[in-house]
Amino acid sequence: MGNPHGSFIWYELMSPDPEGAKTFYDAVVGWDIEPKPAGELDYRMIRRGDGGNAGGILKLDQAMQDQGAKPTWLGYVGVDDVDKFVEAATARGAHTIMPPWSVEGIGRMALIADPQGAVLYVMKPTPPGGDPDATSDVFSVDAKGRVNWNELSTSDPQAALDFYGPLLGWVNHDTMPMGELGGYHFLDHHDLRFGATCGTMGGQPPAWRYYIGVDSIERAKAAVEAQGGTPTMGPHEVPGGSWILLGRDPQGAEFALVGGK
Known part of the structure; x- marks a missing residue:
């Protein structure tokens, strides 16, 4: 590939x-x-x-x-x-x-x-x-309907950086302070900022979270509720002007959305 x-x-x-x-x-x-x-x-x-x-x-x-x-x-x-x-x-x-x-x-x-x-x-x-040059395009930093961000919540962000970096070529150039939650450590790969790692919240176990791009968080939140899903956090505005929403789908899987208001 x-x-x-x-x-x-x-x-x-x-x-x-x-x-x-x-x-x-x-x-x-x-x-x-x-x-x-x-x-x-x-x-x-x-x-x-x-x-x-x-x-x-x-x-x-x-x-x-x-x-x-x-x-x-x-x-x-x-x-x-x-x-x-x-x-x-x-x-x-x-x-x-x-x-x-x-x-x-x-x-x-x-x-x-x-x-x-x-x-x-x-x-x-x-x-x-x-075709050895075929590429996957399921990830995009801004295209709607694709994952726009990959976030690792973990009990030890520095240990995670030390683990993934040498194995996958991921590097951390910038970290955003998050108060009591510590730092939000951005992840870059081949000049692409594709995600971040941070501490866990509320005793949740370490896990990856994938933010799916939508046209409007307010519209998506209304659809989540209408279709039997449960918003669990947000909508919140994040640096850069985008909005995020976390929730659980009707079958119990956690999901994450990102988009304009």
């Missing part, structure tokens, strides 16, 4: 009710999530208004839930070699949740938890059509 090692290349919602998730996110974000595909695996592409994909939805079946899987959004980071990455991450204190495996035509991937417990997929995708 043409995306540099260490780039976010996919986002995935794990949900026990993909039909309910479609109704909710189509209304809130403006997506058109595809119907259930043929076959046993219920994995649906999240279609954007411009014809591209924003990610996918995997149905959480009962067996997955019995093993502890819960509704959640997960991110995939592209790496040059999944096996070598997992070995290096484990040596730095990560825990392997799902060891490397391959899916024909899709790629090789693994699921890890960083030393503080935040969960993340790593993947070396099979280039679509065999």
Whole structure:
């Protein structure tokens, strides 16, 4: 793939009710999530208004839930070699949740938890059509209907920087003070500011949070409430003039939105 090692290349919602998730996110974000595909695996592409994909939805079946899987959004980071990455991450204190495996035509991937417990997929995708220069465009700093920001809330931000930096090439050039919460440490990669890491709030466990771009936070909040979701924080204005909203969808997955007021 043409995306540099260490780039976010996919986002995935794990949900026990993909039909309910479609109704909710189509209304809130403006997506058109595809119907259930043929076959046993219920994995649906999240279609954007411009014809591209924003990610996918995997149905959480009962067996997955019995093993502890819960509704959640997960991110995939592209790496040059999944096996070598997992070995290096484990040596730095990560825990392997799902060891490397391959899916024909899709790629090789693994699921890890960083030393503080935040969960993340790593993947070396099979280039679509065999084109080695093919790139993923699911992340954009400003395009609506795509993830615009990747935020890691963790019990030890400095340890997180020390972990991810050498493995993925992420660097922290700037930090914004947040009072009692400490610093908001911005993350840069190949001259792209793609996210940040900060301390956890309210005793929440370490986790990644992915902010989806919407046209209007006020409109999106009304849609969230109308579709049975629950706002949990915001809307709040953030530096730069954007507004954010956190909440839980009707199936229980936390989501985050960013956009104009």
